[in-house]
Amino acid sequence: MxxxxxxxxxxxxxxxxxxxDAIHDDGLFAEIRAALLQHKVLFLRDQDISRAEHxxxxxxxxxxxxxxxxxxxxxxxxxVQIYKRPDQPMDRxxxxxxxxxxxxxxxxxxxxxxxxxxxxxxxxxxxxxxxLAYENLPAHVKTEIAGLRARHSIEASFGAAMPIERRLAxxxxxxxxxxxxxxxxxxxxxxxxxxxxxxxxxxxxxTAAHVRYxxxxxxxxxxxxxxxxxQAFIPEYQVRWRWKPNSMAIWDNRSTQHYAVMDYAPCHxxxxxxxxxxxxxxxxxxxxxxxxxxxxxxx
Numbered sequence: 001m002x003x004x005x006x007x008x009x010x011x012x013x014x015x016x017x018x019x020x021d022a023i024h025d026d027g028l029f030a031e032i033r034a035a036l037l038q039h040k041v042l043f044l045r046d047q048d049i050s051r052a053e054h055x056x057x058x059x060x061x062x063x064x065x066x067x068x069x070x071x072x073x074x075x076x077x078x079x080v081q082i083y084k085r086p087d088q089p090m091d092r093x094x095x096x097x098x099x100x101x102x103x104x105x106x107x108x109x110x111x112x113x114x115x116x117x118x119x120x121x122x123x124x125x126x127x128x129x130x131x132l133a134y135e136n137l138p139a140h141v142k143t144e145i146a147g148l149r150a151r152h153s154i155e156a157s158f159g160a161a162m163p164i165e166r167r168l169a170x171x172x173x174x175x176x177x178x179x180x181x182x183x184x185x186x187x188x189x190x191x192x193x194x195x196x197x198x199x200x201x202x203x204x205x206x207t208a209a210h211v212r213y214x215x216x217x218x219x220x221x222x223x224x225x226x227x228x229x230x231q232a233f234i235p236e237y238q239v240r241w242r243w244k245p246n247s248m249a250i251w252d253n254r255s256t257q258h259y260a261v262m263d264y265a266p267c268h269x270x271x272x273x274x275x276x277x278x279x280x281x282x283x284x285x286x287x288x289x290x291x292x293x294x295x296x297x298x299x
Contacts, residue, residue: 001028003035010129010256011239012039019047019248023056031251032059037188041127041239041251041258048139048246049116051272052078058112058274060259065108065277068102069158070171073272080273086266094260095195097128097232100253100275103175103198104155109278115243115271122264125249126240128257133231134182134193145228146284148181148205152198178203180283181228185254186290192255194226194281232257243271254278 012035022029036042047171052215055076058064064078073079082094092119101107113125153159155171162170181202183194190270205221206212231237241249251258279290 002033002087003039006043007037007239009132009230009237009239010039010127011041011043011241013043013045017044019044019057020049020053021050023053025059026299029060036250036252038163040129040131040256041249043241044245044248044250046246047248050115051079055079055274056271058276061110061112061276063277065101065275066109067073067275068154068173071146078274080275081259082271082273084267086268093270096260097229097257097259098197099130099194099257101154101198103174103177106280107132107179107278110253111249111251111269111273111275113249113251113273115245115247117245117270119264119266119267122261123265123267123269124242124261125242126238126259126261127163127249127251128234128237128259129230129255130193130232130237130257131190131255137193138150140225140291142182144210145181145226149178149203149279149283150195150225151176151178151200151203152292153194153200155199156200157198176200179281180286182284183254183281184277184284184286184288186282186288190255191284193228195225196232196257197229199225199229201225206218208245215240232259243245254281 002015004013004015006012016267022032033043033094051073055078056065060139066072066078066174067080070082100111153176154174155176167275179194181195183192185192202221202225206217209218211217223268282288
């Protein structure tokens with residue numbers, strides 16, 4: 001297997017490798033996982049694999065999860081079908097910079113996405129390195145956000161276009177979780193800027209350190225959140241991938257954001273994504289509640 005870096009900041013293509021082999025080859029899978037932690041998103045061409053093999057490879061990272069709005073394949077729970085038709089309106093939540101499902105208490109650790117069908121030109125996907133986005137923030141901003149926490153919402157995103165009864169039921173099923181604005185990566189220890197299109201507001205901004213008068217709260221917090229979300233827009237942090245049938249992407253959802261470019265309508269586009277259950281995020285100075293202690297390691 002060759003690992004060919006695609007940009008100076010994020011992304012690498014795996015060449016001369018068949019993901020079928022990684023299902024059973026522990027050494028090869030360990031190489032792929034190490035490359036993922038280093039490059040944050042990996043790409044492959046010409047992976048002629050079945051749905052069962054797609055699921056089997058993704059499950060090497062962990063248990064898969066369904067999506068409450070996007071449907072999964074009936075025979076393969078956790079394999080989400082992202083199918084677009086010419087007569088269908090575009091999904092306005094794909095063409096926004098986001099980290100998948102941060103509206104969960106424990107967002108996915110990563111995803112494995114395969115292209116089944118797409119247009120000759122267009123429908124690219126972009127990823128951004130949110131570790132680098134944090135590293136390059138001005139020092140005073142890092143100080144300001146070190147202890148901040150924020151809400152993430154499925155109700156305000158996927159639920160917004162639903163009838164009110166369905167929207168409120170969705171919120172009851174998935175109450176808006178609170179995550180640290182700066183997440184510590186549980187495997188690498190890197191600090192990650194962890195706000196995106198699902199983030200609605202800070203929960204602990206209204207303190208004497210930030211607010212002189214009540215008037216400071218709304219514009220101050222809202223402007224800071226907007227500034228932080230916009231860091232994913234910077235091209236120096238990004239990689240762009242052009243899809244072809246049987247192309248695949250594997251990404252670390254804990255350290256990246258992505259954006260599906262909606263420039264191909266009207267056209268068919270069929271993608272299938274396996275999302276891997278992750279851990280509850282923890283921030284700077286917080287204890288990793290997911291870590292296995294010597295006592296639990298024997299359980």
